[in-house]
Amino acid sequence: MTSAGAPATPILHIDMDAFYASVAVRERPELWEVPVIVGGGYRGVVLSANYLAREHGVRSGMPATRARRLCPQAVVVAPDHELFGRVSTAVVETFRRVTPLVEVVSLDEAFLDVSGSVRRLGPPVEIAEQVRATIHDEQAITCSVGVAATISVAKLASKRAKPDGVVVVPPEEITTFLHPLDVGELYGVGEKTRAMLHRLGLVTVGDVAHTPVRTLQRAVGDHLGRHLHGLAWGDDRREVVAGSSGAFGLGGAEPDRSMGAQETFGRDVDDRTVVLRELLRLTSTVTGRMRVAGVAGRTVTLTVRFADFTTITRSRTMSEATDVTQEVYRTATALYDALGLQRARLRLVGVRVEGLAPRESVHHQHVLGEREHGWSEADRAVDRAARRFGSAAVRPASLLS
């Protein structure tokens, strides 16, 4: 690489190693050489497991019951999201000292475009090692870094680098790197799509690369077919966008399109009163967050998961966007009652508001606005009290037990 030109591999994907578990162990040094599982409470799943637990087959996302069967000697730690958030913020600050072009994917993962940093800090691989050393010194946790010309290859490279390493994929080695991988490694290929592709005899990324786009599209849909064929050849033009990206990584630093909350009951519920109380609690959580963000939304979606895990959604779009708890709750209740459930056992309910837009951009009809004015004022009074005394201090009467 010349000092004047842009680096051939300017993108870093930095991924904390077993982030929650590493932070938990850091806080409790006696767990250093013990299998550790974070999360996994009642009816829960594993949020993170350290490498000693992974040796027994424990994986994040796995039902807690299964994890405990696989590794009964593991210590299970409750997650401390506030702590994880603080560590994450500190780590991201370290990234931003390298470059302003930091795209935060989640608490434990980010992309950095270091094109503009090589003159000051050296080639990308050296920047990667500097960042790793800094995080290790300051936070006492390790991370892995993938270095490549594109986002998708950098991400795959960081996975290969785990734990506690760096992998660089130069441009001329991209297909050599990609083609032996299982198709399931590609971004956007989950369990279902992987099984579908395997049934067609497409096992490796190379197989996908050498399949006509039309064939892929018939198998997995127009969009995904085209997307996968591109990725299989390392074709990924997405740039690092400063800010936080959504889970799918396409939005980049854009405001939320929806906000929601859901809850799995401790025990399955068939009592309408209990369900409605939970819907009110979830709704006030969501609308409270909406008001903090200064957004309102038009579509309310109710999610219901039955005891057998089948899940349905029902949605209704209102003529006016709202952030008013009572309006969203009324809509959610109507959707629930329209299901006509008779003693069906529910495992989970959820409420989501979609079609969010900045509140000030939302047109208000005066007649409707006046009718709802009282509720809106009530919400704002609740918000003020919650800020002053904590959210537990103010809640609807029906949530008082």
Place this chain on the structure above:
DNA sequence: TCTGGGGTCCTAGGACCC
């Protein structure tokens, strides 16, 4: 004691409009 919670995007059908 099987399977969390926060999201995004895609697909597909029907309604509706031009």
Place this chain on the structure above:
DNA sequence: TCTGGGGTCCTAGGACCC
């Protein structure tokens, strides 16, 4: 009077990611 084509919105479900 046998019937097009495109665009947008709404709804429901599904897949995926962290």
